[in-house]
Amino acid sequence: MVETCYFCQGTIEQRNIDVDFRWGKKLKMIRSVPAGICRQCGERYFDAGVYKAMEKLARSRRKPAGQVAVDVFEFRTAASAQ
Numbered sequence: 001m002v003e004t005c006y007f008c009q010g011t012i013e014q015r016n017i018d019v020d021f022r023w024g025k026k027l028k029m030i031r032s033v034p035a036g037i038c039r040q041c042g043e044r045y046f047d048a049g050v051y052k053a054m055e056k057l058a059r060s061r062r063k064p065a066g067q068v069a070v071d072v073f074e075f076r077t078a079a080s081a082q
C-alpha cells in the first residue's frame with residue numbers, strides 16, 4: 001500500500017471512493033472502491049488486486065446496482081453557453 005504520493009510526496013489517506021471507469025464506449029461507475037487518496041494533490045492509488053476487480057466488474061454483464069444519467073457537452077460550445 002502506498003503511503004506517500006509519487007507526485008507531490010503528500011500523505012495518502014485510505015478512503016472508499018466512487019470511480020468512473022471507461023470501458024470501450026461505456027462509462028461505468030463503481031461505488032465504494034477502497035483507494036488511497038493524496039491529501040495534497042488528490043492523486044488516486046489503487047492496489048493491483050482492487051484494480052483487477054474493477055476491470056472484472058466493468059467487463060462483466062452483471063446487472064448494475066443503479067444507473068446515472070450523464071450529460072455530454074462539447075467544450076468548444078462553452079463560449080456560447082450561459
Ligand SMILES: [Zn+2]
Binds near residue numbers: 007038040
Ligand atoms: Zn500528491
